Amino acid sequence: xxxxxxKKSLVWLLPFVVxxxxxxxxxxxxxxxxxxxxxxxxxxxxxxxxxxxxYILQGFKNSITLSAISALVxxxxxxxxxxxxxxxxxxxxxxxxxxxxLTSNFSGIPLAFAFIxxxxxxxxxxxxxxxxxxxxxxSFSLYSWSGLLLIYIYFQLPLAxxxxxxxxxxxxxxxxxxxxxxxASTLQFWMKIGIPIMLPGIVGTFSVLFANAMGAYASAYxxxxxxxxxxxxxxGALLSGDIFAQPELASAIAVLLGVTMVTAMLLSEWSIKKxxxxx
Amino acid sequence: MKKRGFADLxxxxxxxxxxxxxxxxxxxxxxxxxxxxxxxxxxxxxWLGTLFQDADFIQAFGRSVLLSGGAVLIGLLFIVPAIFVxxxxxxxxxxxxxxxxxxxYAFPGxxxxxxxxxxxxxxGVPMILAVLGAYVVSILPYIYQGxxxxxxxxxxxxxxxxAELLGASKVQAFSKVLLPAVYPGLFAGAxxxxxxxxxxxxxxxxxxxxxxxxxxxxxxxxxxxxxxIASSVVFVYLVLMGILTFAISILTKRSxxxxxx
Numbered sequence: 204x205x206x207x208x209x210k211k212s213l214v215w216l217l218p219f220v221v222x223x224x225x226x227x228x229x230x231x232x233x234x235x236x237x238x239x240x241x242x243x244x245x246x247x248x249x250x251x252x253x254x255x256x257x258y259i260l261q262g263f264k265n266s267i268t269l270s271a272i273s274a275l276v277x278x279x280x281x282x283x284x285x286x287x288x289x290x291x292x293x294x295x296x297x298x299x300x301x302x303x304x305l306t307s308n309f310s311g312i313p314l315a316f317a318f319i320x321x322x323x324x325x326x327x328x329x330x331x332x333x334x335x336x337x338x339x340x341x342s343f344s345l346y347s348w349s350g351l352l353l354i355y356i357y358f359q360l361p362l363a364x365x366x367x368x369x370x371x372x373x374x375x376x377x378x379x380x381x382x383x384x385x386x387a388s389t390l391q392f393w394m395k396i397g398i399p400i401m402l403p404g405i406v407g408t409f410s411v412l413f414a415n416a417m418g419a420y421a422s423a424y425x426x427x428x429x430x431x432x433x434x435x436x437x438x439g440a441l442l443s444g445d446i447f448a449q450p451e452l453a454s455a456i457a458v459l460l461g462v463t464m465v466t467a468m469l470l471s472e473w474s475i476k477k478x479x480x481x482x
Numbered sequence: 483m484k485k486r487g488f489a490d491l492x493x494x495x496x497x498x499x500x501x502x503x504x505x506x507x508x509x510x511x512x513x514x515x516x517x518x519x520x521x522x523x524x525x526x527x528x529w530l531g532t533l534f535q536d537a538d539f540i541q542a543f544g545r546s547v548l549l550s551g552g553a554v555l556i557g558l559l560f561i562v563p564a565i566f567v568x569x570x571x572x573x574x575x576x577x578x579x580x581x582x583x584x585x586x587y588a589f590p591g592x593x594x595x596x597x598x599x600x601x602x603x604x605x606g607v608p609m610i611l612a613v614l615g616a617y618v619v620s621i622l623p624y625i626y627q628g629x630x631x632x633x634x635x636x637x638x639x640x641x642x643x644x645a646e647l648l649g650a651s652k653v654q655a656f657s658k659v660l661l662p663a664v665y666p667g668l669f670a671g672a673x674x675x676x677x678x679x680x681x682x683x684x685x686x687x688x689x690x691x692x693x694x695x696x697x698x699x700x701x702x703x704x705x706x707x708x709x710x711i712a713s714s715v716v717f718v719y720l721v722l723m724g725i726l727t728f729a730i731s732i733l734t735k736r737s738x739x740x741x742x743x
Contacts, residue, residue, distance in 0.1 A: 215563040216564045216568070218560040219563075219564035222615065223622075225615055227594075229601050230612075231594075233600040234601075280495065283488070287492065301727060306500045308727070309504065309720070311681055312702050313720070316701070317504065317506065319705075320507050320510050321502065360496060418591070419590070420683075424683075435590070435592045438592050438593070439592060439688055454600060457596040464590065468587065
């Protein structure tokens with residue numbers, strides 16, 4: 204009887220599987236096939252083009268440095284910030300998390316616009332620095348690598364906070380007390396116990412952040428159109444064909460980006476699982 | 483003590499960094515003129531008024547709600563039952579769903595856009611349907627998280643067994659006992675999915691473009707034409723996100739509350 208109802212309930216899986224197939228697996232398969240094809244048939248030309256074209260390689264380099272540095276900055280800031288947050292009362296912490304959730308939705312085009320208001324050509328801070336005669340920032344442009352970095356750091360911060368918070372939460376008060384009883388200072392506790400326990404989780408958080416930035420498109424597009432050279436922007440430009448569309452080349456670059464993303468995600472899964480076992 | 487102050491400094495920086503752009507944009511939406519002065523010269527409701535009289539904006543808003551809401555509804559109808567069945571009856575297959583979640587999360591919109599165009603643009607499928615389908619799949623991580631957590635919170639398996647032991651039929655146990663108990667968690671997941679989709683730009687812009695103008699595409703157009711209107715759009719967007727975030731936090735609290743009583 205039980206087996207029968209279980210078997211029957213499998214029907215409920217059908218629409219789900221069809222959805223995943225039609226709108227995830229099939230498109231990705233087509234993308235992979237398209238990356239190996241040109242008008243004549245099967246070829247590796249697209250990959251050869253992608254991996255030898257200095258402009259595309261530059262795009263990869265820009266994306267990787269932008270993603271890595273924004274992830275690192277967000278990670279360091281949040282590591283200390285969460286340390287401060289853990290000492291607040293429960294209700295304050297909850298309020299901070301709600302605010303974090305709100306800002307995590309603030310990304311893409313709206314975020315780019317907010318930074319234009321602050322730091323664009325007639326932005327609030329741009330005018331303020333001009334008025335105060337601070338020249339140090341006069342060479343700064345929001346529409347460049349350093350401007351993009353500020354925006355990327357912004358959308359990394361809430362994600363970093365949401366990922367690091369539970370990891371910190373796992374460090375139990377008893378451990379600190381036990382360490383203190385045995386004569387360890389706070390610094391010693393963190394260096395010898397706290398950080399080593401959290402390390403896989405921190406590495407995992409870094410790779411999620413890295414992947415998050417590698418795939419980001421909208422903010423950079425809103426600020427610079429297709430002119431700033433990032434992998435995601437290149438794919439979009441080749442796809443929509445600002446000059447002429449090259450969807451096969453776009454597919455090859457997308458496959459390369461996809462491999463990067465999956466590697467980063469698997470690394471994070473693996474290390475976060477490892478942390479959970481420790482906590 | 484010194485270390486404490488050091489960490490607090492980072493926290494202060496974080497809060498300021500996150501809040502300042504939001505405040506500035508909101509202020510800009512109400513500023514009469516803000517081009518040469520540090521603070522706006524005056525405040526007005528003119529821009530918001532203009533925005534709400536713009537039929538293009540109202541229609542774009544409607545399209546966004548329709549597309550995101552439709553995707554969430556389909557997700558609730560087809561993804562939630564599948565997760566129920568797997569978690570309750572086939573727990574050993576749960577790792578497959580978890581793998582799907584990671585994969586969906588790993589492929590950003592810009593990659594999926596390439597795939598959708600290659601797979602469907604040449605065979606006459608309306609591309610808006612392709613985007614809708616991709617939206618449904620892309621909220622899988624949020625729906626899974628919400629459903630899984632609430633099933634775990636209420637000890638779903640035991641709850642169902644207890645209901646059936648007390649004489650409820652399978653359908654009754656499901657609809658009268660389990661669903662009301664997990665409803666807040668499901669609803670929170672649905673709202674979160676909606677807010678994520680409402681901000682989506684890459685897929686809709688690359689795959690469909692301005693033929694289906696959502697709020698995000700409308701905003702992108704206004705970015706180069708009117709800063710005041712653009713900031714009003716962002717302000718409306720922020721208010722909507724604020725309401726959704728607030729509702730989600732209340733629902734999540736309630737779903738944990740159910741578990742504790």
